[in-house]
Amino acid sequence: MSWFDVADSGLSGAGEVTMLSRQEVRKCLTNLDPVDVVRETLADHDRGVGLLPAEAYLRWENSQGAYTRSIGMPGAVRSAYGMKIINASVSNPARGLERAGGVGLCFDAETARITTIMEAGLLSAVRTAAVSAVGVDALGYGGAVSLAVVGCGAQGRMHAALLAERLPSLRKVTLYDRSPEAARALAATLPGLSAQVCSTAREAVSAAEIAVFTTTMNVGYVEPDWASPSALLINVSLGDLTDAAFRDAAAVYVDDVDLVADNPRRPLGRLMAEGRFGRPGSAGPARPLDGTLGGILTGRHRADGAASPYVVLNPFGMGVLDVALYAAVSARARADSLGTVIHLG
Numbered sequence: 001m002s003w004f005d006v007a008d009s010g011l012s013g014a015g016e017v018t019m020l021s022r023q024e025v026r027k028c029l030t031n032l033d034p035v036d037v038v039r040e041t042l043a044d045h046d047r048g049v050g051l052l053p054a055e056a057y058l059r060w061e062n063s064q065g066a067y068t069r070s071i072g073m074p075g076a077v078r079s080a081y082g083m084k085i086i087n088a089s090v091s092n093p094a095r096g097l098e099r100a101g102g103v104g105l106c107f108d109a110e111t112a113r114i115t116t117i118m119e120a121g122l123l124s125a126v127r128t129a130a131v132s133a134v135g136v137d138a139l140g141y142g143g144a145v146s147l148a149v150v151g152c153g154a155q156g157r158m159h160a161a162l163l164a165e166r167l168p169s170l171r172k173v174t175l176y177d178r179s180p181e182a183a184r185a186l187a188a189t190l191p192g193l194s195a196q197v198c199s200t201a202r203e204a205v206s207a208a209e210i211a212v213f214t215t216t217m218n219v220g221y222v223e224p225d226w227a228s229p230s231a232l233l234i235n236v237s238l239g240d241l242t243d244a245a246f247r248d249a250a251a252v253y254v255d256d257v258d259l260v261a262d263n264p265r266r267p268l269g270r271l272m273a274e275g276r277f278g279r280p281g282s283a284g285p286a287r288p289l290d291g292t293l294g295g296i297l298t299g300r301h302r303a304d305g306a307a308s309p310y311v312v313l314n315p316f317g318m319g320v321l322d323v324a325l326y327a328a329v330s331a332r333a334r335a336d337s338l339g340t341v342i343h344l345g
Helices: 003-008 022-029 034-046 121-138 154-166 180-187 201-206 243-247 257-261 267-273 293-298 319-335
Strands: 016-020 056-061 067-077 080-089 100-107 114-119 146-150 172-176 194-197 210-213 231-235 251-254 310-313 340-343
Touching: 016 022, 016 319, 022 114, 022 121, 022 319, 034 067, 034 121, 034 293, 034 319, 067 319, 080 121, 080 319, 100 121, 100 319, 114 121, 114 319, 121 154, 121 231, 121 293, 121 319, 146 154, 146 201, 154 172, 154 180, 154 210, 172 180, 172 201, 180 194, 243 267, 251 257, 251 293, 257 267
Parallel strands: 016 114, 146 172, 146 210, 172 194, 210 231, 231 310, 251 310
Antiparallel strands: 016 340, 056 067, 067 080, 080 100, 100 114
16 A cells, blocks of 8 residues: 555545536526526625635736736635636637636535536626626616627627627627627627628727627727717726726726726726726725626615716626526536536545
C-alpha cells in the first residue's frame, strides 16, 4: 500500500455529481423563465438576501496576443450556493468557437460538496440577456418599437431573441457587427420583424429606442450624439461607451454598486475610481449613480422612465444571478431525470 493509500484510507470521497450538457441545460430552460429568476434574485440581493463575494480574475495573452481571461464568480441566495467559472478569449470566434465558455457549479448547503456541474456558456448568455430584459421593463422601455444590437455574436443573438419575444410593440431591429456575415445571420433569425444590417454602429444605434452593446471592445467609441432622443443604452460588454456618453446621460443605472467600484478595468469603474461618479445619493463633486436594478424593483431607487437625452444601463454581471439560475436548472433536471451521474469518490 502506497503512502497516499494509507493517508486516504477511511476518508469518504466526494460522492455523486450530476453532469448536465449544453443540450440538457437547453431542455431545462424550456420549462422555466430565466427572466423571473433574475428579477427575483435582483430584488433579493437589494434586500440583503444572499452573498456576493469578490470575483477572482486571471488575465493573460494567448499565442496570438489576444486578450484571454478566466473569471470565478461565487454567490449564494436563499438555499442556492455555487460558482460560475467563465473563460474567454477574443480570438476564439476566429477559431470557430464562442468567445466565452465555462462551467456552473451547484454546492450542497450542508456539506459544501459539488452536487451539479453544468455547461455555463449558454446560461451565461441567458443570464446576461435576462438582466437586460429586466432593465428594459424596470426603466420604462417595455413599449419600445425599435431595437439596435451592436455585436452579433452569442450575446447579441441571445439579446435579440429574448427582447423580440418580450417586447410586444417591437417592429424594427437594426444590427451591426464588424463581420457583416454575423449581422446578416442574426437578421435571418428574426422573422416578422424589419431587420436591417447597418454599415456602421452609429447608424444602427441612432435608429433605435433601445441599443444593446455586446461587443468585445475595451475602448469607448459611442459618443453622446449617437443616441436617439430618450433612448436606453445597455452597455453589456466591457467598454463601448465613451466617458462623455456616461457623463451626459440623463440617468445611469447598474446592477451592483460595489462590483462597479471594485472593477477599474471597466470604464464606469474607472470613472468611480477617478472620482467622477459616486454612489447613489452621495454628496460632493462626483456625479452619483442613479440606482441599481434591484433597488428599482424594491422601490429603494427611482426610475423616471425614458428621459432626455438618453438613459444608460451598465450591468457588470453578478455571480449570484448565475447561481440562482444554476439552482433552477438543477432542480428542473432532477424533476425531468436529466443528466449523467458520476462518482468522484
